[in-house]
Amino acid sequence: MDKKNKLIGKIDKLKKKKKAVILVHNYQIPEIQDIADYLGDSLGLSRIASQTNARVIVFCGVHFMAETASILCPNKKVLMPDVNAGCPMADMITKEGLRTLKREHPHAAVIGYVNTSAEVKTELDICCTSTNAIEIVNSFKDAKEIIFVPDRYLAHYVSKKTGRKLIAWDGYCPTHVKILPEHILKQKKLHPEAKVVVHPECTQPVIDLADEALSTEGMCKYAKLTDASEIIVGTEIGLLYRLQKENPRKKFYPPSVEPVCPNMKMNTLEKVLWSLEDMKYEVKVPEDVRIKAIKAVDRMCRA
Numbered sequence: 001m002d003k004k005n006k007l008i009g010k011i012d013k014l015k016k017k018k019k020a021v022i023l024v025h026n027y028q029i030p031e032i033q034d035i036a037d038y039l040g041d042s043l044g045l046s047r048i049a050s051q052t053n054a055r056v057i058v059f060c061g062v063h064f065m066a067e068t069a070s071i072l073c074p075n076k077k078v079l080m081p082d083v084n085a086g087c088p089m090a091d092m093i094t095k096e097g098l099r100t101l102k103r104e105h106p107h108a109a110v111i112g113y114v115n116t117s118a119e120v121k122t123e124l125d126i127c128c129t130s131t132n133a134i135e136i137v138n139s140f141k142d143a144k145e146i147i148f149v150p151d152r153y154l155a156h157y158v159s160k161k162t163g164r165k166l167i168a169w170d171g172y173c174p175t176h177v178k179i180l181p182e183h184i185l186k187q188k189k190l191h192p193e194a195k196v197v198v199h200p201e202c203t204q205p206v207i208d209l210a211d212e213a214l215s216t217e218g219m220c221k222y223a224k225l226t227d228a229s230e231i232i233v234g235t236e237i238g239l240l241y242r243l244q245k246e247n248p249r250k251k252f253y254p255p256s257v258e259p260v261c262p263n264m265k266m267n268t269l270e271k272v273l274w275s276l277e278d279m280k281y282e283v284k285v286p287e288d289v290r291i292k293a294i295k296a297v298d299r300m301c302r303a
């Protein structure tokens with residue numbers, strides 16, 4: 001048996017022994033995607049975390065995702081194989097910063113992307129992901145003002161789609177802003193028949209070149225359903241592995257510069273094994289923070 005299969009065998013055994021489930025985000029490396037009990041986007045994985053009967057959740061993603069699982073599942077042990085995997089966009093907003101903005105707009109509804117810390121979530125009326133951001137903004141029919149944090153590009157896109165003016169934060173995803181219109185145009189020239197899907201964390205000029213702006217799970221659904229046999233994919237490179245595996249007859253192309261989120265690449269099979277062996281690294285949101293944050297997260301999961 002080769003090293004990789006040995007590792008997978010050990011992970012499997014320990015997973016059963018510890019009653020653990022492995023949740024994996026669509027941007028993780030292929031080896032980790034292959035051992036997932038559930039592979040998905042931020043919304044899907046939050047929903048799975050809230051429903052699982054497992055005692056332990058090994059979350060292969062970034063810190064805010066594990067925190068969200070901890071908020072939803074106070075009685076489960078939530079582990080991250082590498083606790084240093086953060087989300088730079090989530091780190092661009094603090095609870096204090098958001099409080100200041102709320103003081104300037106005391107009657108505004110407050111919507112926050114799930115890419116935020118648990119502390120920031122305590123200040124939100126509701127969380128959203130890129131899957132449901134448009135519906136959630138539309139659900140605040142009577143709000144005179146809406147604060148939307150922290151991604152200014154998602155806010156711009158949602159504002160354009162809903163016709164609602166949003167008070168946005170100045171955050172952004174360092175991986176998605178590196179995708180430039182010329183990177184998409186170059187691929188379109190090489191593959192003139194291809195459809196283009198991009199993540200709404202991309203800038204508006206990039207979104208303007210796309211047939212659809214979708215969450216990672218939305219892109220997986222689109223790839224299955226479309227008649228197109230070639231798709232240019234404007235998001236983190238990890239998603240292409242899943243797309244190709246699920247649609248072997250179709251061709252997927254990244255933008256001409258491959259977008260990589262270094263934080264999403266920190267996990268390895270070894271780290272997953274060590275995580276189960278030593279029950280580390282536990283992510284536990286303090287109870288006083290959790291009870292304030294749960295309202296916004298719960299509303300998102302039910303929306």
Ligand code: 13P
Nearest residue numbers: 041042043129130215216
């Ligand atoms: P999804 O919710 O679409 O998976 O996106 C999460 C994320 O971090 C995108 O950069």
Ligand code: SF4
Nearest residue numbers: 087088089173175261
């Ligand atoms: Fe955060 Fe961007 Fe990485 Fe997603 S891709 S986890 S938004 S830095």
